[in-house]
Amino acid sequence: MKILVPIKRVVDYNVRVRPTTDQTAVEISNAKMSMNPFDEIAVEEAIRLKEAGIASEVVVASFGVKQCQETIRTALAMGADRGIHVETDVDLQPLSVAKLLKAIVDNENPRIVILGKQAIDDDANQTGQMLASLLNWGQGTFACGINVESETVVVTREIDGGTQTLSLKLPAVITTDLRLNEPRYAKLPDIMKAKKKPLESFSPEDLNVDISPRLKLLEVSEPPKREAGVIVADVVELLDKLRNEAKVI
Amino acid sequence: MSVLVIADHNNSVLNVATLSSITAANQLSDDVDVLVAGKNCQAVADSVSKISGIKSVLICDNDVCEAQLAENIAPLVHQLAEKYSYILSAATTTGKNLMPRVAALLDVAQISDIISIESEDTFKRPFYAGNVIATVQSTDTKTVITVRSTAFSAAISTDTAAPIETIAAPSDSGLSKLVSEELTKSERPELTAADVVISGGRGLGNKENFKIIEDLADSLGAAIGASRAAVDAGFVPNDYQVGQTGKIVAPKLYIAVGISGAIQHLAGMKDSQVIVAINKDADAPIFQATDYGIVGDLFKIVPELIEALNNR
Numbered sequence: 001m002k003i004l005v006p007i008k009r010v011v012d013y014n015v016r017v018r019p020t021t022d023q024t025a026v027e028i029s030n031a032k033m034s035m036n037p038f039d040e041i042a043v044e045e046a047i048r049l050k051e052a053g054i055a056s057e058v059v060v061a062s063f064g065v066k067q068c069q070e071t072i073r074t075a076l077a078m079g080a081d082r083g084i085h086v087e088t089d090v091d092l093q094p095l096s097v098a099k100l101l102k103a104i105v106d107n108e109n110p111r112i113v114i115l116g117k118q119a120i121d122d123d124a125n126q127t128g129q130m131l132a133s134l135l136n137w138g139q140g141t142f143a144c145g146i147n148v149e150s151e152t153v154v155v156t157r158e159i160d161g162g163t164q165t166l167s168l169k170l171p172a173v174i175t176t177d178l179r180l181n182e183p184r185y186a187k188l189p190d191i192m193k194a195k196k197k198p199l200e201s202f203s204p205e206d207l208n209v210d211i212s213p214r215l216k217l218l219e220v221s222e223p224p225k226r227e228a229g230v231i232v233a234d235v236v237e238l239l240d241k242l243r244n245e246a247k248v249i
Numbered sequence: 250m251s252v253l254v255i256a257d258h259n260n261s262v263l264n265v266a267t268l269s270s271i272t273a274a275n276q277l278s279d280d281v282d283v284l285v286a287g288k289n290c291q292a293v294a295d296s297v298s299k300i301s302g303i304k305s306v307l308i309c310d311n312d313v314c315e316a317q318l319a320e321n322i323a324p325l326v327h328q329l330a331e332k333y334s335y336i337l338s339a340a341t342t343t344g345k346n347l348m349p350r351v352a353a354l355l356d357v358a359q360i361s362d363i364i365s366i367e368s369e370d371t372f373k374r375p376f377y378a379g380n381v382i383a384t385v386q387s388t389d390t391k392t393v394i395t396v397r398s399t400a401f402s403a404a405i406s407t408d409t410a411a412p413i414e415t416i417a418a419p420s421d422s423g424l425s426k427l428v429s430e431e432l433t434k435s436e437r438p439e440l441t442a443a444d445v446v447i448s449g450g451r452g453l454g455n456k457e458n459f460k461i462i463e464d465l466a467d468s469l470g471a472a473i474g475a476s477r478a479a480v481d482a483g484f485v486p487n488d489y490q491v492g493q494t495g496k497i498v499a500p501k502l503y504i505a506v507g508i509s510g511a512i513q514h515l516a517g518m519k520d521s522q523v524i525v526a527i528n529k530d531a532d533a534p535i536f537q538a539t540d541y542g543i544v545g546d547l548f549k550i551v552p553e554l555i556e557a558l559n560n561r
Contacts, residue, residue, distance in 0.1 A: 016512060017377045026381055038494075094349065095358050118494065123376045124361045129319065129349035138320055138424035141346045144487065154428065158487045159342040160441075160496070161259075162432040166318075168425045178477065178494065179487060214358035218371065219384040226519065229540040231531075235553040238525065241541050246523045248502040249445075249469065249558075 001148075003046040003055045004110035005080065006101055007039040007062045009071040010121040019220040026121075026220055035071050038116025040078075041176040044183040045146060046114055047079040054148050057081050059108060063092055063100055069199060076194035077186035083199040084108075088211065090204075094122075096211035098130035103207035105135060110171065112153065117142050117175040128175035138168035142177040250369070251280035253307075253329060255322075255338040255347065256297055260287040260315070263296055265442050266339035268403035270396040274337050275302040275404070276366045282307055284329065284416075286322050288315035298410040305411050311418035316427035317343060323350035325419040330355055330391065340395035340497075348395050357389035364400035378493040378516035398441060399499035399520055433486050435473075440489070443472035445502045448491055448518070451478035452507020452528065452547055459484045461551045462506060468558040474498065474518075476508045492517035507547050510535025527551065 011017055012032040020027045035043075049055040060075040061084040062068040072083035086100055105113065118125035132139035140146075140155030144163065147154040148170075156165045158177045168174075186194070204211045232238045242249045252274040257264035267283075274281045281302055285294040286309040294308040307329070313321050326347070330336055336351060338344035340362045352359040364382070365373040371386045372394070440446065447469065449462040459479070466473050474491040475484065491498055493516040503521035507528060508514060515538050518524065526539040527547050536542045543550055 011377070013513070017380055019381055026377065093358060095353065095356075098353060120493070121377060123378070123493065124359070125345050126349035126352070126359050126361060129346065130353035130359075132320075133323060133350040133353035136422075136424070138422075139346070139350065140425075141319075142342060157342075159430075160264075160488060162430065162486060162488050164430045165428040166425050167428050169423065172424075177487075179481065214387065214389050215360065216386040216388060217383055218386050221382050221384070223375070223379060223382050223519075226524075226538060226540075229524070229536070229538075229542060231536070231542045231544060234543070235550060235557055238541055238543055238554070239557055242502070242523070242525070246502075246540065248523045 001055050001112070002057045002059065002108065002110040003049060004105060004108060004113045005039070005042050005046045005058060005060045005075065006113065006115040006127070007043065007060050007071055007075055008036040008116070008119045009033050009062060009064060009068045010036045010119055013037055013120055019222060023219050023221055025217070033067065035074055036116050036119045038118060038176050040183040041178070041180050042114045042116055043075045043078050043080060044181045045176060048181065049148060050079070059084065059110065061101065061104055063088065063097060065089060072199055073194050074186065076197045077191040078184060079190070082197055085199060085201045086204060086207065087201055088204050090211050091213050092211060093213050093215055094124050094126035094130055095214060096209070097127050098134055099209045100204065100207060100211065101131045102134045103209050112148070112170065112172060112174060114174045114176065117177055128173050132173035135173070138172045140166055140168050140172060140174045143174050144177050144179045146174060146180070250278045250334045251282065251332065252278045252335040252337060253333040254281060254283045255326060255336070255344065256283050256285045256293065257339050257341050257343045258285065258287060258290060258293045260290045261292060263293050264339065264341060265403060266341050266398040268300065269398040269401040270337050270339045271300055271302060271404040272401040273363070273366060273396045274335070277335055277369065280304055284309065284326065286314040286325060287317060288312060294413050298413055299406045301405050301407045303411045306413045307416050308413055309416040309418060313418045313421045318425050318427065319347045319350045320422040320424040321419055322347055323354055324422070326351045327354040329416070334391060336391065336393045338395055340397050344395050348393055352393040355391055355393065357391050357393055358387060359393040359395070360385060360387060361395050362397045363394055364397050378512050379519065380512065397497060399497055433488050437466060438470070438472045440472045440474055441496050441498055443500050445469045445471035446474050446498050446500045447471045447504045447506065448474035448476065448508060449479050449484065449506050450476035450508030451482065453479060453484060456484045461548070464555050465504070465551055468555050476514050505535055506551060508535055509533045510538060
């Protein structure tokens with residue numbers, strides 16, 4: 001069984017971004033970039049399924065600028081088998097990514113696509129569901145547990161009220177939540193080996209996919225700032241402030 | 250210009266988050282219909298029909314809709330979408346699961362988690378964990394939107410009921426089925442709708458110690474939340490998590506206990522009216538987001554606070 005893992009190159013989760021001075025974009029020119037943490041969890045899960053003898057091959061795919069190949073190499077160092085890069089400078093929105101992924105699924109025929117539930121840059125939480133929709137496959141979003149059987153996959157999902165378990169017909173799309181697993185760190189010898197693993201590159205035109213953005217980004221601004229608070233000495237002062245100044249209790 | 254709002258419900262009760270989506274819908278148009286898809290969900294449709302600002306309620310009550318699987322509900326919404334300019338839902342896990350599937354069927358973009366409506370095609374939404382606010386404009390003919398509930402007030406109920414129209418069942422996709430659900434049972438207020446939220450973090454140390462958060466919540470009639478660290482460590486279930494990828498809350502009073510204040514946590518609570526933090530580390534980033542902070546040992550301060558509250 002082949003597993004496809006789409007991965008996104010994003011600003012590292014420790015970086016606090018700001019708008020550019022002209023407020024038309026997010027300032028990321030010198031920011032540290034990493035693999036989207038939810039996608040790391042997806043890569044880890046796919047590798048574990050291979051180690052358990054369930055998956056036969058783990059293919060990772062990333063779309064965007066040339067440097068996405070570094071993110072693909074990171075996944076290959078973790079243990080994925082080969083990479084696919086679709087190179088473009090166009091701002092890729094979730095619908096475009098889902099369409100590119102559909103084209104790759106049509107070529108590669110994986111049984112499971114597993115990806116992060118959201119990217120920590122645009123926080124859209126759309127791509128997996130859109131891909132499942134375009135493919136007319138079942139979807140197991142926000143997964144915290146996965147059990148692959150012969151014709152189905154049982155997915156436990158984190159939902160607002162607790163958890164929910166679904167049985168999906170294969171092939172299916174799964175999106176990862178935080179508690180599915182703890183991703184491994186790649187070891188140095190594996191990082192060296194990853195440089196020799198196959199990595200194919202395509203253009204969106206090669207895949208015959210229209211990636212024109214549907215949403216225009218008009219402005220990027222900082223959220224309203226909170227006024228600086230005070231440190232109070234003790235519980236008595238805190239309760240006095242909450243009762244008489246803030247009037248919330 | 251008409252709007253279809255997808256109701257979030259559990260077949261017996263409407264999720265209050267839907268009330269905020271209806272308020273957002275009314276900012277776009279006076280012509281708002283609400284879809285209630287489920288099984289034995291007539292009571293939900295009845296309560297929705299009495300919400301102010303609604304033209305009609307569409308009820309789709311049958312076996313296929315019972316578990317509200319995205320694979321079955323998305324084609325139903327797609328089929329209804331023809332006569333609507335906007336499709337809205339709350340940004341709950343149900344809405345987040347369903348709406349992108351609808352958007353892809355319609356071949357349109359989705360705008361997730363809007364916090365304001367600037368014009369008929371322009372919306373504000375947070376990204377990068379709320380560190381920046383984007384103003385985005387849709388170029389599609391239809392717009393699929395999820396609504397951040399804390400950013401819109403709840404629509405109110407009226408005495409007059411809107412008409413309820415019955416919709417035929419969609420066919421079962423056969424792609425997925427519900428196996429089971431494990432829902433957290435609690436007598437406390439719902440986390441995203443509570444006036445007061447007490448959240449605990451890694452500073453609690455272990456699951457047993459988390460009980461003092463429960464005691465404090467009892468003193469204030471509050472809901473309980475947690476940081477990711479506390480959930481990952483198994484102190485509390487996943488549905489307690491407040492933050493970028495968990496729940497977004499904006500209560501009147503938010504008390505963060507033993508939470509350092511990672512940006513991912515702040516993303517979920519920084520719109521609270523008053524924020525209090527109790528932490529032993531005076532340099533913890535949480536204090537930059539608080540109105541009132543106490544630096545000290547939470548195992549000493551929280552019991553003092555409970556005692557003072559219980560003696561009032």
